[in-house]
Each structure stands twice: as structure tokens, then as C-alpha cells.
Amino acid sequence: MTNSEIDxxxxxxxxxxxxxxxxxxxxxxxxxxxxxxxxxxxxxxxADADGVPAEWSHTPGAARDAVxxxxxxxxxxxxSIASHRHLASELGRAAGIATLAIDYRMAPEHVFPAAxxxxxxxxxxxxxxxxxxxxxxxxxxxxxxxxxxxxLLAIKAAGLxxxxxxxxxxxxxxxxxxxxxxxxxxATDPMVQKEPLLEWAQLYLAGAAAQTPLASxxxxxxxxxxxxxxxxxxxxxxxxxxxxxxxxxxxxxxxxRLDVAPGxxxxxxxxxxxxxxxxxxxADAGAFMAGHIA
Numbered sequence: 001m002t003n004s005e006i007d008x009x010x011x012x013x014x015x016x017x018x019x020x021x022x023x024x025x026x027x028x029x030x031x032x033x034x035x036x037x038x039x040x041x042x043x044x045x046x047a048d049a050d051g052v053p054a055e056w057s058h059t060p061g062a063a064r065d066a067v068x069x070x071x072x073x074x075x076x077x078x079x080s081i082a083s084h085r086h087l088a089s090e091l092g093r094a095a096g097i098a099t100l101a102i103d104y105r106m107a108p109e110h111v112f113p114a115a116x117x118x119x120x121x122x123x124x125x126x127x128x129x130x131x132x133x134x135x136x137x138x139x140x141x142x143x144x145x146x147x148x149x150x151x152l153l154a155i156k157a158a159g160l161x162x163x164x165x166x167x168x169x170x171x172x173x174x175x176x177x178x179x180x181x182x183x184x185x186x187a188t189d190p191m192v193q194k195e196p197l198l199e200w201a202q203l204y205l206a207g208a209a210a211q212t213p214l215a216s217x218x219x220x221x222x223x224x225x226x227x228x229x230x231x232x233x234x235x236x237x238x239x240x241x242x243x244x245x246x247x248x249x250x251x252x253x254x255x256x257r258l259d260v261a262p263g264x265x266x267x268x269x270x271x272x273x274x275x276x277x278x279x280x281x282x283a284d285a286g287a288f289m290a291g292h293i294a
Contacts, residue, residue, distance in 0.1 A: 033083035057089035066097040066135040073142030076204040094286020111206035133161035134294030145171025149217035165292035176210035179240030188235040222252035233264030
């Protein structure tokens, strides 16, 4: 598949200077996010979700009693509300609901299961605000996509009601990096490669086994989890993470939908201001969430 828009994005990514310094990468990710501003009609409000830094985004006409809890990507090491607010807010718009994005704690300063603990704390906080579980959707991209599924497992373990549904965008659900596409798609993925990804996994795990279900949800018992929508690009190294996650969910009798977008790269949704297929994917995710919100 040829797409001039995705070719332009590949060129944009290729022009970014390589950097392995975590502080610099965090600044760089936020800087990239600043190049993709929120729409002018988005209202942003800082929040404190029981000690977890958070931000509300509202679009005109969005329901205030239904919420998308958004978990950003970045390998559990980089990424933030600032880098992803343009994506989180548009997913909320597509679903017709408010969005609460959180800044969960990241490695190496805060290791597993800090991110899961923060996501669960934010979910509990939403319920404490009077938001009914059936009117909460969870979504995230990359590590945040894996964290979304881990959150569902944590909610189950805590005996809390499941949210209405979850959307996992290019999810990282195998921190051991055993998917065949980690190798077979290495030449076509401009963003995620096996060696640095495994380095970040070690920073996050800090000695915990990569097969721990709350770190790598494909090893978890997914029975009883909320309906799941997985979106992944055909050209990304994490393709097999999504395919295997869909299989595990299906075997556990979780309602699951898997969409593989031809020619798309890791979290192509991030580039929705430049990329038509990204806007389509966001609209599909929004329709899925809206269809499951009680």
C-alpha cells in the first residue's frame, strides 16, 4: 500500500536526531506533541486523581457523566499528558465523552507496578466521583495500550466492576519481545525496535519477570474483562503483540475486535492532523466506545 501522507510522516520521523538520554527523549516527545496542538474548541482542566496528576479535556457537546480514561504511551519511560493531549482529546470527542488523561509514574524513577497502581487509583477516583463503571472507557497507546489491559486485570483482582470497554492502540503486551514481528517488521517500523524496547522493559521491570501478567497481559487470565478493541498497523514491530492479545482474549471469551490497518506504523493515530487513516481509526475507536457506554 502506498500513501503519500504516511511517507511524509516517515520522513518527519527520520529527521529526528537519535538520542538515548531519557531526559532528552522526554523533552523531545513533549516537543513533538507540541507540534500537534489540540483543536481550538477543546477545554483543558488540570486535576488530581487521588494523587495522580491528571487533566480533563472536554469538547463541545461531550457527555460529562461518561469518561475516557486515557493512558499515554512511551515505553513506561517517556511520554506525558502534554505529549498525547491532542490524541486523547480527539478520542474523547469521537466517543462523545469527557477525557481524563493521567501522568502515571514512569521508570527508571518508579518501577513496576507503579504505573498499574496509578492507573487503578485513577479508576477508583473516577468511581468515587460518581461516574458509573459502565460509563467509563479505558484507552491507551503502545505501553499505554498494554497498561490499559493490565488495568482491566487489576480492576478484576480488586473486585471492582469492569469499565464499559477498552481500546488498545498498538499495544505493548509482551515485555519479553518474543513476537516474530519484532524481527520481521524491523525494517518497516520507524519507531519501535527490539533492542531499545527490551532495555526499557528492564528499566520498568527492575527484576520482575517479563511474564508477570500485570506487566505482560498476554500472560494473564483475561476471562471476565471488558470488551476490547485492538488497533494496530501492518508495518509495526508490535503487530504480533496485538494478534496474540486478540487470540488470548478470544480464548478467554472476551468480546474482542482486532483491526490491522494496512501500511500504517506504530500509533499512527498520533499524526491525525496529517494523516487521513489516523482520523478514520480515531473515529472507529470512538464509535466502539460510544457503542459500549451504558
